[in-house]
Amino acid sequence: MTDVSPDIRDRLIVALDYPNVGAAEALVWQLGDAVSFYKVGLELTVGGGLDLAADLIDAGKKVFLDLKMHDIGNTVEKATAAAAERGVSLLTVHAYPQTMAAAARGAKGSALQVLGVTVLTSYDEADLAAAGYAQGVTETVRRRAIQAQEAGIAGVICAPTDAAMVRAATSPDFQIVTPGVRPAGSAAGDQKRFATPADAMAAGANRIVVGRPITGAADPSAAARSILEELAKAAG
Numbered sequence: 001m002t003d004v005s006p007d008i009r010d011r012l013i014v015a016l017d018y019p020n021v022g023a024a025e026a027l028v029w030q031l032g033d034a035v036s037f038y039k040v041g042l043e044l045t046v047g048g049g050l051d052l053a054a055d056l057i058d059a060g061k062k063v064f065l066d067l068k069m070h071d072i073g074n075t076v077e078k079a080t081a082a083a084a085e086r087g088v089s090l091l092t093v094h095a096y097p098q099t100m101a102a103a104a105r106g107a108k109g110s111a112l113q114v115l116g117v118t119v120l121t122s123y124d125e126a127d128l129a130a131a132g133y134a135q136g137v138t139e140t141v142r143r144r145a146i147q148a149q150e151a152g153i154a155g156v157i158c159a160p161t162d163a164a165m166v167r168a169a170t171s172p173d174f175q176i177v178t179p180g181v182r183p184a185g186s187a188a189g190d191q192k193r194f195a196t197p198a199d200a201m202a203a204g205a206n207r208i209v210v211g212r213p214i215t216g217a218a219d220p221s222a223a224a225r226s227i228l229e230e231l232a233k234a235a236g
């Protein structure tokens with residue numbers, strides 16, 4: 001593989017969706033220097049992932065703690081401050097104005113970037129309507145991205161198919177991180193709003209999150225390298 005720059009490498013976040021630390025560590029070991037950014041989400045957190053997150057940070061990797069926090073302001077503020085203390089790079093909260101404002105207070109003065117989860121990439125129009133939202137996916141994502149910017153957090157999580165619209169509605173330094181990324185030919189699974197790595201970047205995503213296309217591949221290392229090459233090509 002052609003060597004990719006550190007900047008391109010930092011744009012790929014690999015989701016460590018495993019039930020225990022041992023399985024996650026095995027993947028990190030396998031991927032080696034090719035991957036610099038890992039996501040610890042709900043499944044691994046329950047399986048002891050916070051200790052692994054600390055080890056990854058100590059080893060020079062970046063960590064995205066995808067906890068999708070949503071609670072009263074005091075709790076969100078203190079939990080965000082605790083994540084900042086741990087040296088985590090990215091943290092998610094639900095994109096509700098009160099929640100995002102509390103997280104912004106908790107992250108203040110730290111390097112932690114808080115991202116608001118707009119509309120899950122596993123939701124389509126019918127899922128959003130069933131959850132009681134009258135506005136469609138695009139309008140809900142747009143409104144939440146603007147509210148995220150107003151709340152003073154770093155950016156949002158949205159689908160790659162929303163990224164161009166969010167980029168147009170927010171300032172150039174607003175961070176757009178997109179899960180729901182599928183290399184051509186890979187299975188969508190439960191993702192309903194998804195696109196390829198190159199299309200996500202072209203639409204304005206700063207970073208992409210990829211789980212199963214790497215963790216479920218016969219050769220995870222080759223899968224990650226292929227995605228990095230696609231990102232490098234898309235960046236020109």
Ligand SMILES: O=c1ccn([C@@H]2O[C@H](COP(=O)(O)O)[C@@H](O)[C@H]2O)c(=O)[nH]1
Pocket residue numbers: 015017041117119120121122157158179180181189191209210211212213
């Ligand atoms: O809207 C969202 C928010 C978070 N995720 C998380 O990203 C990864 C995607 O994993 P894949 O295996 O590549 O589908 C996963 O950890 C989700 O919890 C998301 O998919 N959509």
